[in-house]
Amino acid sequence: MGGWRPKAAPAAFAPDDIAHILQYVRHPVHVVREEATGQLGLAMGGELVSAGAAEVSLVGTLPPMYPEWLGDRQFSEAHGIRFPYVAGAMANGIATPALVVTMAEAGMLGFFGAAGLSYANVERGLAEIEARLAGRTGLAWGANLIHSPNEVSLESRVAELFIARDVRIVEASAFMKLTPAVVHYALSGLTTDPAGAIIRKNHVMAKVSRPEIARMFMEPAPAALVSALEASGKLTAREAELSRHVPVAEDVTVEADSGGHTDNRPLPALFSEIVLLRDKLKQQHGRNYRVRVGAAGGLSTPQSLAGAFAMGAAYVLTGSINQACVESALSPRARGMLAKAKATDVMMAPAADMFEMGVKLQVLKHGSMFGPRARKLYEWYAGSPNLGAVVNEHGAELEKILGKRVDEVWAETHQYWGERDPAVLELATRDPKYQMALVFRWYLGKSSRWAIDGDPDRVLDYQIWCGPSMGAFNSWVAGSYLEHCEHRNVDQVALNLLEGAAQITRAQQARACGVPVPARAFHYSPRRLFL
The missing domain is CATH 3.20.20.70 (Aldolase class I)
Incomplete structure (x- = not known):
C-alpha cells in the first residue's frame, strides 16, 4: 500500500504513545508497520509515500470517528x-x-x-x-x-x-x-x-x-x-x-x-x-x-x-443516570441518594399504575424502605378480600407504612379521584377490593412525590426509579468533576458518554487491525466538554 513518512511526530509503537494517539478521534489515523521489526503501530499526519521510500509501511487508515x-x-x-x-x-x-x-x-x-x-x-x-x-x-x-x-x-x-x-x-x-x-x-x-x-x-x-x-x-x-x-x-x-x-x-x-x-x-x-x-x-x-x-x-x-x-x-x-442531574425534578436529597448507589442497590417493587395486575418496577433500595413496604402492601392486597380485613389483622403495621390513619388516607384518595376521575370512586363503591387497591396506591403514588419534593419526614419512603446502570455510572465518574450531583448537567453527561464511546470504538478498530492497544486506551475519564 505504500509507506508513511513523518512531518512532525514519529509513528507510535510504545503503549503510551498508541493510547495518546487514540484520543484524537476526530482525525484520521494510519495503521503502520515498522519495516525493521514488523511491529504494528499508529501514526497521525505526515505524508504517504511510495512503497520502499520510508522506514514505515502503511497498512491502512482509520477514518475520523465523530461521536x-x-x-x-x-x-x-x-x-x-x-x-x-x-x-x-x-x-x-x-x-x-x-x-x-x-x-x-x-x-x-x-x-x-x-x-x-x-x-x-x-x-x-x-x-x-x-x-x-x-x-x-x-x-x-x-x-x-x-x-x-x-x-x-x-x-x-x-x-x-x-x-x-x-x-x-x-x-x-x-x-x-x-x-x-x-x-x-x-x-x-x-x-x-x-x-x-x-x-x-x-x-x-x-x-x-x-x-x-x-x-x-x-x-x-x-x-x-x-x-x-x-x-x-x-x-x-x-x-x-x-x-x-x-x-x-x-x-x-x-x-x-x-x-x-x-x-x-x-x-x-x-x-x-x-x-x-x-x-x-x-x-x-x-x-x-x-x-x-x-x-x-x-x-x-x-x-x-x-x-x-x-x-x-x-x-x-x-434514563436512570439523568435523574441524578441538576435538570431532574428529583429533590437534591433524592439525587444525592442516587449518586451514592451501587449496582446492587436496586430491587423490584409493585408499580402504582398497574398495581392490581402485579406489575413491578425497579427502584433504589439503598437508603429507602419503599421497596419492602410496597411489597408488603401487595402481599396484603393479593391475600385479602377487602381493606377491612387488612385493618383487622395488620392495622398497626399498615398505618405505620402509610404514616396516617387509614380513614385519613381514604379521605385524601376520595378527594383526589373525585377531581380526577369520579368513575373510579363509583367502581370502588361497588368493589371493596378495588377500594383497598386505591388506598395502597395512595402510598405508591405519594412515595414518588415525596422524593421529588424532598420531604424530610418521609425519606425512608422515597420511591426512586433506578437500575444497576446508576451504580456503574457512579463508579465511572468517581474522582472526576461529575462525581457530585451539583455538577451533573444532562448535556455534559451525554457528551462525555458519547466522547468516551467514540474513543473506545476507535481503540477497538485499531485492535482489530492488529495494533497492540493497551488496556488504558479503553478507559475514558469525564471532563468538561463544549460544543
Whole structure:
C-alpha cells in the first residue's frame, strides 16, 4: 500500500504513545508497520509515500470517528438532531421541561415526563417547553405517552393534546397492547410527497422489552383499530388508507434491565432478538419498510454505549443516570441518594399504575424502605378480600407504612379521584377490593412525590426509579468533576458518554487491525466538554 513518512511526530509503537494517539478521534489515523521489526503501530499526519521510500509501511487508515457518527445517521436526520442520543421520559415530570430544553440545545433528543401527571400539568409542561424554545428552529423534543389501563380517558386526552400542540415525537412506554390513543397519534397527519412517498407528521418511539410488543409497533396498525378511529372522525379516509403501508413506529427502543418498568432482560440477548424480528418483517413488507432499533437499559458508561452501537443500535437512550442531574425534578436529597448507589442497590417493587395486575418496577433500595413496604402492601392486597380485613389483622403495621390513619388516607384518595376521575370512586363503591387497591396506591403514588419534593419526614419512603446502570455510572465518574450531583448537567453527561464511546470504538478498530492497544486506551475519564 505504500509507506508513511513523518512531518512532525514519529509513528507510535510504545503503549503510551498508541493510547495518546487514540484520543484524537476526530482525525484520521494510519495503521503502520515498522519495516525493521514488523511491529504494528499508529501514526497521525505526515505524508504517504511510495512503497520502499520510508522506514514505515502503511497498512491502512482509520477514518475520523465523530461521536455524531456512532449511530444511524438516518435517525438523526429524521428527527433533526446532531447526536444519536436520547434522554428518555421519566414519569411524574422528573424529566422536566428544563431537561428537555437542555437536550434540544445540545443537539440531542429529550422527552418530557408526562406520565403520571394530570392533564393540566401536562399542558403546563408543554407550554413551558414551547415558550423556552420559541423563535428557535431545528431543535427537537418530545413527550411521553404511557399506557394507562386504569385511566383510558386520560391517555386519549393526552394523545389528542399532543396532536393539537404539534408535539412531533412521542415516546410510547409500558404498552402491553396497541390502544386507540397511540394509534391515533401515530397516524394523524399521514400524507404523501409529490413522488408518492408517505410522509409522517407524528413519530412514535416505542419503548419495548418483549418481542411480541415490538412486533405490534413494527407492523401497520390493526385494521379494526384504524376503522374505528376513522368511523369516529379521528382519522381521515386518506390517513386510514396510508396507515396500511407504514409501521406504527419507525423507531423502536429495546429496553433491557432499567429503572422503573422493566423485565430485567439482558440487552445483548433482547436486542438481537428484536433486530432479527425487524429483519424478518422487512422481508415481508418490502424495501420501503423502515424501522430503526435503538438500545436502552444499562447504558451509563462509555463502554456500554460503545457496545450498544457495536451491536447495531441506531441510537441510545438513557434514563436512570439523568435523574441524578441538576435538570431532574428529583429533590437534591433524592439525587444525592442516587449518586451514592451501587449496582446492587436496586430491587423490584409493585408499580402504582398497574398495581392490581402485579406489575413491578425497579427502584433504589439503598437508603429507602419503599421497596419492602410496597411489597408488603401487595402481599396484603393479593391475600385479602377487602381493606377491612387488612385493618383487622395488620392495622398497626399498615398505618405505620402509610404514616396516617387509614380513614385519613381514604379521605385524601376520595378527594383526589373525585377531581380526577369520579368513575373510579363509583367502581370502588361497588368493589371493596378495588377500594383497598386505591388506598395502597395512595402510598405508591405519594412515595414518588415525596422524593421529588424532598420531604424530610418521609425519606425512608422515597420511591426512586433506578437500575444497576446508576451504580456503574457512579463508579465511572468517581474522582472526576461529575462525581457530585451539583455538577451533573444532562448535556455534559451525554457528551462525555458519547466522547468516551467514540474513543473506545476507535481503540477497538485499531485492535482489530492488529495494533497492540493497551488496556488504558479503553478507559475514558469525564471532563468538561463544549460544543
